[in-house]
Amino acid sequence: MQKSHFDIWGSVLKMLRLIIAVVIVYLIYRLVKTSLLPSGKRSEKFPRRPASIEGEEMVKDPYCNTYIPLGDAYKASINGETLYFCSKECFEKYKRKIEEES
Numbered sequence: 001m002q003k004s005h006f007d008i009w010g011s012v013l014k015m016l017r018l019i020i021a022v023v024i025v026y027l028i029y030r031l032v033k034t035s036l037l038p039s040g041k042r043s044e045k046f047p048r049r050p051a052s053i054e055g056e057e058m059v060k061d062p063y064c065n066t067y068i069p070l071g072d073a074y075k076a077s078i079n080g081e082t083l084y085f086c087s088k089e090c091f092e093k094y095k096r097k098i099e100e101e102s
């Protein structure tokens with residue numbers, strides 16, 4: 001009886017030691033993973049490119065029907081309406097055209 005009890009505890013301790021070893025290996029693996037990855041992934045997460053290239057709103061030039069990125073457009077207010085042109089030239093031509101029509 002005494003011996004079988006000892007055997008059970010012996011195998012339990014062996015299993016515990018195995019579990020502890022696995023946990024330690026896992027913790028080391030996580031430590032290495034978290035300390036190595038962030039520096040490599042940070043550049044992917046925050047790419048250093050101009051914010052205006054991707055996902056920028058496109059506006060239409062009502063005079064020549066060209067689409068221009070909002071940041072590059074010539075902004076003008078005509079009759080209380082905000083319009084965007086590819087250039088000041090287009091704005092002036094458009095303004096002239098409107099004045100002729102009205």
Ligand SMILES: [Zn+2]
Pocket residue numbers: 061063064065066085086087090
């Ligand atoms: Zn234009």
